[in-house]
Amino acid sequence: MAPWFDPVSEQDLDAYVDDQLDAGRRIEVEAFLSAHPEMAARVMSDLRARDELRLAFAVDRGMSRPGTAHAARKLERGLARDRILGTIHRMAAIMLIAAGGWLASKTIGPMSVTEVVASPTPPAYVEEAMRAYRTSVLRASMTSQSESPDYDANEIRAATAIVMPKLPKDWKVSDVQIYPSQFGPSVEMTASSEGLGLVSLFAVRPGTFDVVKPTIGPAADISSAYFQIGEVAYVLVARGDVHDLDRTAERLSDTLY
Structure with missing residues (x-):
């Protein structure tokens, strides 16, 4: 029991x-x-x-x-x-x-983590290029402000230590100005192109040594593509939504090597 x-x-x-x-x-x-x-x-x-x-x-x-x-x-x-x-x-x-x-x-369905691709923040000199472009457009609309189509790359290099790229043959320079910027003297060149229309090439020494491949910048009423080789940075600017702007920037970049 x-x-x-x-x-x-x-x-x-x-x-x-x-x-x-x-x-x-x-x-x-x-x-x-x-x-x-x-x-x-x-x-x-x-x-x-x-x-x-x-x-x-x-x-x-x-x-x-x-x-x-x-x-x-x-x-x-x-x-x-x-x-x-x-x-x-x-x-x-x-x-x-x-x-x-x-x-x-x-x-x-199954949940998965997707990669978030963030657009890179453009360098500060891109904003300087936009400001210089708008200033050039404003000057072009004023009869009292005469344009300076004379373009001398060697003189610009001697005065500012900025090396300008070799321009395409179909570009016709209409104005070249030296503007102040937060980085020092900058070059603003306006030209007309058969494929891109009116374009602007901005060049400045941003104070840093870097190599940046041609990159499309933010676009609204103005399109841009920027790149940097060594101590000089460049921004190609065009009015409106312009296609192949980065390819043109690549061709300009290639002439500097």
């Missing part, structure tokens, strides 16, 4: 936490807890809450009154229950997020 075993109740667990069980019953409760990990975790949490409370109040168990012990036990159980509920809430949130991801995967 199997020995009779007294089932472990909630009162036994409370008494175990409060150190109110005799040695035999404590062994039976511990055997029960060893077979029930979830209940053991709860009891361990209660024991921790009990010890924290005793440490906080520094109260000797032997001197506490029965009413005080009962109130302390209720507080301990409440603290432990709050921690357990907090854990349950966190687990529920994780499960809800996982379920939402599974539902989205079933509804719209």
